[in-house]
Amino acid sequence: xxxxxxxxxxxxxxxxxxxxxxxxxxxxxxxxxxxxxxxxxxxxxxxxxxxxxxxxxxxxxxxxxxxxxxxxxxxxxxxxxxxxxxxxxxxxxxxxxxxxxxxxxxxxxxxxxxxxxxxxxxxxxxxxxxxxxxxxxxxxxxxxxxxxxxxxxxxxxxxxxxxxxxxxxxxxxxxxxxxxxxxxxxxxxxxxxxxxxxxxxxxxxxxxxxxxxxxxxxxxx
Amino acid sequence: xxxxxxxxxxxxxxxxxxxxxxxxxxxxxxxxxxxxxxxxxxxxxxxxxxxxxxxxxxxxxxxxxxxxxxxxxxxxxxxxxxxxxxxxxxxxxxxxxxxxxxxxxxxxxxxxxxxxxxxxxxxxxxxxxxxxxxxxxxxxxxxxxxxxxxxxxxxxxxxxxxxxxxxxxxxxxxxxxxxxxxxxxxxxxxxxxxxxxxxxxxxxxxxxxxxxxxxxxxxxxxxxxxxxxxxxxxxxxxxxxxxxxxxxxxxxxxxx
Numbered sequence: 071x072x073x074x075x076x077x078x079x080x081x082x083x084x085x086x087x088x089x090x091x092x093x094x095x096x097x098x099x100x101x102x103x104x105x106x107x108x109x110x111x112x113x114x115x116x117x118x119x120x121x122x123x124x125x126x127x128x129x130x131x132x133x134x135x136x137x138x139x140x141x142x143x144x145x146x147x148x149x150x151x152x153x154x155x156x157x158x159x160x161x162x163x164x165x166x167x168x169x170x171x172x173x174x175x176x177x178x179x180x181x182x183x184x185x186x187x188x189x190x191x192x193x194x195x196x197x198x199x200x201x202x203x204x205x206x207x208x209x210x211x212x213x214x215x216x217x218x219x220x221x222x223x224x225x226x227x228x229x230x231x232x233x234x235x236x237x238x239x240x241x242x243x244x245x246x247x248x249x250x251x252x253x254x255x256x257x258x259x260x261x262x263x264x265x266x267x268x269x270x271x272x273x274x275x276x277x278x279x280x281x282x283x284x285x286x287x288x289x290x291x
Numbered sequence: 292x293x294x295x296x297x298x299x300x301x302x303x304x305x306x307x308x309x310x311x312x313x314x315x316x317x318x319x320x321x322x323x324x325x326x327x328x329x330x331x332x333x334x335x336x337x338x339x340x341x342x343x344x345x346x347x348x349x350x351x352x353x354x355x356x357x358x359x360x361x362x363x364x365x366x367x368x369x370x371x372x373x374x375x376x377x378x379x380x381x382x383x384x385x386x387x388x389x390x391x392x393x394x395x396x397x398x399x400x401x402x403x404x405x406x407x408x409x410x411x412x413x414x415x416x417x418x419x420x421x422x423x424x425x426x427x428x429x430x431x432x433x434x435x436x437x438x439x440x441x442x443x444x445x446x447x448x449x450x451x452x453x454x455x456x457x458x459x460x461x462x463x464x465x466x467x468x469x470x471x472x473x474x475x476x477x478x479x480x481x482x483x484x485x486x487x488x489x490x491x492x493x494x495x496x497x498x499x500x501x502x503x504x505x506x507x508x509x510x511x512x513x514x515x516x517x518x519x520x521x522x523x524x525x526x527x528x529x530x531x532x533x534x535x536x537x538x539x540x541x542x543x544x545x546x547x
Contacts, residue, residue, distance in 0.1 A: 217468060221448060221461045221464055221465055222448070222451065222461070224452065224457070225448070225451035225452050225458075225461075226451055226452070226453070227451065228451070231444075231447055231448065231451055234440070234443065234444050234447055235444040235447075235448065235465060237440070238437045238440040238441055238444065238469075239468070239469075241433070241437055242475075273471070277468055277471070281464050281467065281468050284385070284464055285461060285464050288457060288460045288461060288464075289457070291457070
């Protein structure tokens with residue numbers, strides 16, 4: 071447990087030192103979403119209708135953008151081999167890495183979300199659900215992304231391959247995450263969507279830990 | 292790392308079905324099975340096509356467009372069945388390190404992808420006259436589309452590495468992770484109330500489809516199944532032959 075906490079602290083410190091990467095992902099998140107009013111026109115009702123789903127898609131793409139930093143640097147400089155030799159279970163190491171990635175990439179996105187909510191005129195009463203769904207969802211995105219990043223470690227054109235592998239797995243997260251916000255906006259209960267999103271999260275965390283650890287072992291062979 | 296050293300090669304005397312994982316034995320047995328499989332496929336498909344497209348009755352509501360079902364439904368079944376086999380082959384590669392598992396998975400993936408595409412394409416053709424649209428974002432359609440992407444991802448991942456063995460293993464992990472999608476596809480019509488109709492053949496009790504349509508459907512499904520096995524066996528034999536040729540090439544180059 072101590073080892074995992076130390077690992078988490080190390081990853082967060084690294085992310086903080088290279089905060090340019092994080093900032094870039096957040097800028098991509100905001101700028102990408104800001105393109106849509108130019109494309110579909112500034113009509114407020116239309117923007118509110120597509121806003122929540124759009125914010126969700128942009129959050130998903132921003133997470134995707136930072137996946138290549140998950141394991142690749144460690145693989146290149148040999149840290150990964152040491153982690154594999156460490157007495158801590160590799161599954162736990164993968165989980166710690168997922169948590170660090172979530173805090174470093176999902177966290178800033180969630181902090182930037184209220185700004186986008188203003189852009190698209192999302193009413194204040196829907197904001198808690200939007201933020202809550204992102205809070206649950208981005209962790210699931212980090213977990214499934216870690217699986218994709220581990221599988222493509224050392225592959226040719228890994229950058230192109232990761233979206234192909236990860237995006238299909240992201241679809242349930244997107245459906246329930248955006249569905250929760252849509253439900254609130256149409257006056258329905260968001261709870262079932264959030265519960266299903268939590269179920270996806272609970273399923274994807276162990277899946278990512280087990281499969282991700284297996285993939286890392288293969289990468290090091 | 293510790294696990295890598297603890298597994299031993301499967302031995303021929305394992306006594307269970309493991310002995311079929313021996314490539315030499317596989318080549319011998321599959322050599323006998325392949326012509327039968329191909330012959331039965333041609334027979335079933337020939338009889339099934341005439342029966343389903345010509346002799347079977349037209350639907351009282353859908354008219355002749357119901358005949359799309361005889362291709363659509365078997366293709367969809369095979370898409371799911373092939374994925375289960377793909378995952379099983381991947382598991383046998385990862386757990387028991389059967390090299391044949393990797394060969395089988397590589398052989399199955401494109402065939403399964405083709406069946407999935409066929410199911411989606413015929414479903415789209417059927418959807419236009421029945422639902423009035425080529426495509427709806429219905430749960431069943433969306434989850435089968437994800438299945439197609441999983442197949443394509445599997446194929447891309449298999450060939451993404453310099454080391455072919457690593458590609459096969461990474462793809463096997465992906466195939467196992469994607470198994471989550473299978474129950475979602477199967478139960479999507481029950482969990483979400485959508486445009487796609489619920490199961491009418493595999494439900495408990497009597498099927499909700501008349502015998503005059505059920506029998507040609509089953510013959511077509513048999514034809515698809517035998518065709519699948521024939522193609523996969525052929526692809527596996529070709530892959531093994533290519534491996535052997537490569538090994539011979541290497542030996543010649545080394546001058547031995």
